[in-house]
Amino acid sequence: MFSVLCVDDEPMLLELTKIFLEKTGDFRVDTLTSAPSALDTLTRTSYDCIISDYQMPEMDGIVFLKTVRSRGNVVPFIIFTGKGREEVVIEALNSGADFYLQKGGDPKAQFAELAHKIRQAIQIKIAQKTMQDLVQGSPIPEFVIDTNHRVIFWNHALEEYSGIATSDIVGTTDHWKAFYPSQRPCLADLIVDGNIDGIARWYTGKQSKSPVRTDNFEATDFFPSMKGGTWLFFTAAPLRDPSGNITGAIETLQDVTSIRKKEEELRAAYEQMQAAFEHAKTSEAALNIQNKRLEASEQRYRNVVEDQTEFISRFLPDGTHVFVNQAYCRYFNKTRDDIIGKKFIPRIPAEDQSLVRDHFASLTKDHPTASITHRIILDDGQIRWQRWSDRAIFDEGGFLTEYQSVGRDVTEQKRAEIALLQSERQLADIINFLPDATLVIDRQGRVIAWNKAIEEMTGIPAAEMVDKGNYEYAIPFYGVRRPILIDLIFESDETITRQYYGIIHKKGALLIAETDLPRLKGRRAVLWGKASPLYDVRGTIIGAIESIRDVTERRDMEDAHQGTPNSRSIPSCRPS
Secondary structure, three states: OEEEEEEOOOHHHHHHHHHHHHHOOOEEEEEEOOHHHHHHHHOOOOOOEEEEOOOOOOOOHHHHHHHHHHOOOOOOEEEEEOOOOHHHHHHHHHOOOOEEEEOOOOHHHHHHHHHHHHHHHHHHHHHHHHHHHHHHHOOOOEEEEEOOOOEEEEOHHHHHHHOOOHHHHOOOOOHHHHOOOOOOOOHHHHHHHOOHHHHHHHOOOOEEEOOOOOOOEEEEEEEOOOOOOEEEEEEEEEEEOOOOOEEEEEEEEEEOHHHHHHHHHHHHHHHHHHHHHHHHOOOHHHHHHHHHHHHHHHHHHHHHHHOOOOEEEEEOOOOOEEEEOHHHHHHHOOOHHHHEOOOOOOEOOHHHHHHHHHHHHOOOOOOOEEEEEEEEEOOOOOEEEEEEEEEEEEOOOOOEEEEEEEEEEOHHHHHHHHHHHHHHHHHHHHHHOOOOEEEEEEOOOOEEEEOHHHHHHHOOOHHHHOOOOOOHHHHHHHOOOOOOHHHHHHOOHHHHHHHEEOOOEEEOOEEEEEEEEEEEOOEEEEEEEEEEEEEOOOOOEEEEEEEEEEOHHHHHHHHHHHOOOOOOOOOEEOOO
16 A cells, blocks of 8 residues: 655645545545645655645645755655646656646546556656666676666675776766776677677687576686786676667676685695696505605695585586585585485476586587586475586596586575566566657667557557667658657757747756647647656766657647637758
8 A cells, every 4th residue: 555645725625635545445645735734744754655736825836846856855746736837737847746637627537547647656666766776786796788888787786896986987888997907898798789709709718608598698707907816707688678679788797716716726636636646656665655645635625625615526427426515515405425426416497407418518628617507406495596617527538537516506696687687677568558658769869669559659569660760750650751859859959949940848858849740540630749858877868758649639629619720830840
């Protein structure tokens, strides 16, 4: 149940509003008759949404809204008033109102629309905050870039790890500075560009496709200038709109320096043991001496292995285990006696079994090492994610004698990635189901959103419009490619004044206009449009959004009443 604060100087209307909204079962409504009283209440109580009248004696609704926003309160705010002047609407929206509704007409329909707008405003705010919280609150260092390679998220974990503040990096293309001494593409940059060949070139021998999704990549690399030398395991995945077009990429990082050092220690200890064994065969006397060295070396080897938090095991080609460390036993809730000398194989979901088989089949004498991430099923039925680094060991004749594996649990990292993708999909779904026909373009004029309402208005499906540029979106309305209201967002005030006409309203960056189209899906239509810019966190314009509403019926009624034909038109170019 959502909490709502309703402010109006008419007590009877307050009571009606409270009765109707609470009757839906979705809202709990508090009412006040003045904005100053509401401001005082907001210092002690928080609400999911605020509804306010415009014209009130002590403080009007716009001043009330501005005061709320000046205090850093981003609660959804709806102006619900009998005043229908367009300048009031523009000022309300520019001041941070989420919606503007005019009183009057059928009360049942009016309050139903108000309830719908409240739910819609709250859902949008929840989706936006969920996406930001997922990235910012993740313990794993992460950053997100858009299709122009600009950083749009740089979470706290990466801020602390890299020493680069979020305020210094968001909105720039300088994310490479956290990792490299000179400019070069990161894995996320290559994902955004779809440059698979570039991934193979920049990360030769270090990268592989994700075992979960074919368009995700992962790599392990050494960064000598980072903290005196650091090994990082990083993954990158594309972000897509509902049509499957890439809108950006997310990259996650994990410091695996300690694991690589332990692997080297493990390898060195093993090689030392092997060398000692070979040398011991030269003579019986030397063998006795070397046996003592071998025991000491093996003890050092075991000490190194037993101190690890990673899972370490060695097993024969038939699956018989010859060694596991305590971390391995604790994770699987087994003893060494349960595993050593037996063919212990953790339960793997059916979907991942062929992936694991192909992984081990890929290990050869020329390419003996590889990494894999897959799921396992514990004895209690719990499904977890693991990442393993495996090495195949061959004898002098090239025959496979043993496998050596080092692994760790990466379940939380995988859950964070899945949660972020679900949040982005939820936000895209909200935009797609907005009631007004809506399109969004990027700074290059490419369509990045074309919702269901505009599909119905134009008859053009999103699959045929998304990612199109060169004024393709004007054709369904005008039959030709030409600038429309949304394109004026990128023009200066001077240019708009000199080269365009027909703007009905302009307040700050918000543009509102009406146009009479002779043929829209074979009929005359009067459309009302509102366009505004989209900004990144640094305040840079990265695109524009326009909402369009069919007001033909309303305009015909007005014209019939006034006895004048409709002559309004959308902004058009004129010679400068």
